[in-house]
Amino acid sequence: MGFPAEKLEGVYRNHIDDVVKFLEAKHKGHYKIYNLCSERSYDVSKFQQRVATYPFDDHNPPKMELISPFCRDVHAWLSEDKKNVAAVHCKAGKGRTGVMVCCYMLHSKEFLIASEALNYYGQMRTHDRKGVTIPSQRRYVEYYSTLVQEQLEYHPVSLIIQEIHLEPLPTFNGGQVSLQLVISEASKRVFSSGVYEIKKGSPNFQIRLDQYIPIQGDIKIEFFNKPKMMIRKACQKSYINFQMTPRVFLAGISWALYLRILLTGGWDRDTGENWQAQGGGAMGRRLDLVWWMWGNWVWMAKRVEIVLGSWEKMFHFWFNTFFVREEATTVPEQVNGIENADTSIPPPERSTRAMSYDEQSRLPSIHFKHP
Template sequence: MDPHTDPSASPGILQLARKSSITFQDRRDSLPRSNSGEQVMERHLDLDLTYITERIISVFFLPELEEQRYRGNLQEVAAMLKSKHQDKFLLLNLSEKRHDITRLNPKVQDYGWPDDHAPPLDRICAVCKAMDTWLTSDPHHVVVLHCKGNKGKTGVLVAAYMHYSKISAGADQALTTLAMRKFCEDKVSSALQPSQNRYIYYFGGLLSGSIKMNSSPLSLQQVLIPSLPNFQAEGGYYPFLKIYQSLQLVYTSGVYDPQNSRARTLCVTMNPALPLKGDIM
């Protein structure tokens, strides 16, 4: 269906779509000059819709967006995507599961995890496989990464797919990689948590073979932080430790007062030792 004639799509979004939609050849010609690998089709205070590449789209909603406005914007985005890509788009939901998203587009897969956490490695791998399977099955297929909340979630998966797609790199892979890298650097790098950056590194290492998974359980007996940061000269914070195994909380320490220790160290001892296996945060 031609987006110029589809009455169900939002005129405002479609007008921007017509202005910013480019062909792959246009992107090939413009990237060296503009040094930009993304096309923003719709940007206002509520959402940011970006064509990371011609076939990978990011749709980000602010976490504090009021529910009614969020649903209205979601309907607009769905109408635009249907008018431009018909039934050729797969939506990967990186936030909490919502039935209204499925009603707008039946091709939805849920991969959400808590904000400000890194996703488990098996979930990163599952998303990359889903993206690759969908994109390689039809040259007209596109993937939409939906996120409401922490934009770092999108950054983790785009960076991970950048590593993953290099395994079966084609002739145009260098340009696609450049576009994904520019998106990560320009749009989401500041939103990435340290654990999210670390899991991007882990995933890349697993793919390259430089990191090996340990399948045997280990026992954690003690966590030592040799130097606590001094956020305020007179205190102002009370650290504690939480340990997650595959996103499940398995240990919470007591709250510590760093002012009681002149050495400004923190030592947490588990008694008995805590058995751990798999993804640990």
């Protein structure tokens, strides 16, 4: 449901007094509220103190650590009495609510596949059957489906970021682009690059960090276009679908994770229209990240956010390194100057990061080759 609002906001959202009257009339003594909003709250005494909060930001997925406790809480409440009901809400009662409701349906085995849970939610919640539309939110439902299906215990992952590739570059009016890279750990900035002047017609952008940046927790990577004149210009806001094709390669004695992210298609979250790059043609982005595994298998989630344009975020996405499939490879053989793909070792069924600690102890020690 939507946020139980008050005063003027209660005119166009669910008014909190109306919500209380409905629940007291239909489910008196048998309802519990689940608030997913990180940005706001209300007087929980109106709901007999039966309000649990699992907060995360609008248009974003929850932390992986938040999903399982929510599902267990809801399941425990519903199992107490067959009359019990759970009322889950965010602001509009669609995106964040859909993520957690779909995860619970997977948790309770109502559905076994994420797509089925998402489709069912879309049919029951929205007229257009779209339901949860933000790719990162849908991805985290897929993540939780993987945990449930494969009976995995989630462990956060910590890595070191070394190198970033962006190809192709977006088309900017005016030709030359000045890009700056900023890396933040949660709300703390840990790295800010210089300004890179990119000429018109450049096929790609590559930055190799002078030092390895250890990152842990929620990580944000931003690209800014630094204009010659400090003029703020509104850019189109889009969420972009993407596919991940990651692989891990073995270089000497150093393990590294080469993550290639393909971005295809997109839609404007404000207008709902399909988005295409300036100059025509379908939207296409590829972000290559080279990660070096760091420490003694410390575990944490990762967030990547890309900002393109004049101080305006165009899109962002999240992924979690626990779910990145790995592939150990030898140095590719050259056949007539072309790498022979047959020399690579097929990827395992699941990430080595999903192994038990006993299994991990049999892995080779991790060392780093610094440039």
